[in-house]
Amino acid sequence: xxxxxxxxxxxxxxxxxxxKNLDVNLFDTGLLDSMATVQLLxxxxxxxxIDVPVSEFERSEWETPNKIIAKVESLQA
Amino acid sequence: MINMQPYxxxxxxxxxxxxxxxxIIANLYEKKLHWYQSISTVAFLLLSFGGIKWHQGxxxxxxxxxxxxxxxxxxxxRKRANVSWIFYIAVIVAIIPLVIVKITPAVYGGKxxxxxxxxxxxxxxxxxxxxxxxxxxxxKEFKLRQTVEFLLFFPTIxxxxxxxxxxxxxxxxxxxxxxxxxxxxxxxxxxxxLGFVYKFFIAYFFGTILLPQVGQNALxxxxxxxxxxxxMYVYSMDLFFDFAGYSLFAxxxxxxxxxxxxxxxxxxxSAPNIKEFWNRWHMTLSFWFRDYIYMRLVFFIMKKKLxxxxxxxxxxxxxxxxxxxxxxxxxxxxxxxxxxxxxxAIIICDMWLRFKKKHRDQIPSxxxxxxxxxxxxxxxxxxxxxxxxGFLNTMLVHHxxx
Numbered sequence: 001x002x003x004x005x006x007x008x009x010x011x012x013x014x015x016x017x018x019x020k021n022l023d024v025n026l027f028d029t030g031l032l033d034s035m036a037t038v039q040l041l042x043x044x045x046x047x048x049x050i051d052v053p054v055s056e057f058e059r060s061e062w063e064t065p066n067k068i069i070a071k072v073e074s075l076q077a
Numbered sequence: 078m079i080n081m082q083p084y085x086x087x088x089x090x091x092x093x094x095x096x097x098x099x100x101i102i103a104n105l106y107e108k109k110l111h112w113y114q115s116i117s118t119v120a121f122l123l124l125s126f127g128g129i130k131w132h133q134g135x136x137x138x139x140x141x142x143x144x145x146x147x148x149x150x151x152x153x154x155r156k157r158a159n160v161s162w163i164f165y166i167a168v169i170v171a172i173i174p175l176v177i178v179k180i181t182p183a184v185y186g187g188k189x190x191x192x193x194x195x196x197x198x199x200x201x202x203x204x205x206x207x208x209x210x211x212x213x214x215x216x217k218e219f220k221l222r223q224t225v226e227f228l229l230f231f232p233t234i235x236x237x238x239x240x241x242x243x244x245x246x247x248x249x250x251x252x253x254x255x256x257x258x259x260x261x262x263x264x265x266x267x268x269x270x271l272g273f274v275y276k277f278f279i280a281y282f283f284g285t286i287l288l289p290q291v292g293q294n295a296l297x298x299x300x301x302x303x304x305x306x307x308x309m310y311v312y313s314m315d316l317f318f319d320f321a322g323y324s325l326f327a328x329x330x331x332x333x334x335x336x337x338x339x340x341x342x343x344x345x346x347s348a349p350n351i352k353e354f355w356n357r358w359h360m361t362l363s364f365w366f367r368d369y370i371y372m373r374l375v376f377f378i379m380k381k382k383l384x385x386x387x388x389x390x391x392x393x394x395x396x397x398x399x400x401x402x403x404x405x406x407x408x409x410x411x412x413x414x415x416x417x418x419x420x421x422a423i424i425i426c427d428m429w430l431r432f433k434k435k436h437r438d439q440i441p442s443x444x445x446x447x448x449x450x451x452x453x454x455x456x457x458x459x460x461x462x463x464x465x466x467g468f469l470n471t472m473l474v475h476h477x478x479x
Binding site: 014030033034035037038039041042053054055056057 | 209210215375379391
């Protein structure tokens, strides 16, 4: 699961940074913009089978790779 | 009966201070005075929408009653079913009054609509946000009293910041530990005093003292002149300090009431590009557009696979967002051009960011390039504000009349 998410993030950001530093702030650094965020939600939907409506996407809860992994795990449970 | 517009004169601040005393004491004892807050809401609404503005007051009451009924109906419907076109109708019905209010002056030569009132657009944003979150199932409970308190929250009623229902509700119900409240109180007072400096000193200097003179000279000179350039910067400074000052009053007052209304500005003129600028300028509005229009539109297009190219989708999203923002400011050519200008700027910014990502090694990045980026962004933004100001229109009219 973890590798899968990191792979998605690498694809979307086009950067190795997300694999090296799991606590990097994706929004402050500009690695992830709104467009990429939507792609992330759609990828999670198709690959991990979790449904996150845009309303439930609270940026502060999804701002680092680690937070995204934790969020996905909690949503799958 | 007297009438006072929010945060305009010392008496209004005196009233606010007096009204806040019981709320401060209650919060210090870790209690919430909901009934008292409701009474002060009514009192301050009467102050701003009573007296000579009574017709606006009536419009406000009718508007809120009808919109709350709409939210309730949609909420009840959503519990049973979830069909897209019902959702679209609910959103359209919710924005009809705002659309009428915005179009009326353009059609009737500047005459204001009788159903309009100060702050109608900000309440509409909150309502549309609620309907969308009800659709998503994010709002699971509809509470009548809290909804009305949220929509009519008096510190932010006239010009925002635009709060969100679930965030507001959390603060409204939560009893704060004394230490945390003291911290908020301190911040609130600080924000209000900073607001005084912004609005009554800096914005007064730029807007009331400098701007009319510079404007007169620019008009007398006509065409492109150094006076026009000066007008652009002076207007931009006035716009920022006036609105940021007002926002500080609204946020400060909210904090004193124990409600952490989100901030509207975060050093916008130090943004290194236009995209970042919109993360710092009138943030509650730009985030509203980002979350409720841009992201939803992009999500919809990508999910239905209507357009293949990701870049085209993003650009279409920007155009939609900024055109709507332009129209929302008012149906005049310069607001719409302002919207288009920012859409183009952000599309070009994205192109540059993509280029930069690909050629990271060849492009220098140092203190000088960073300073240049801030400088360039600042000037592009100021130019957009010159369009926004409507001064070019004034000059045009002046030229034709001559």
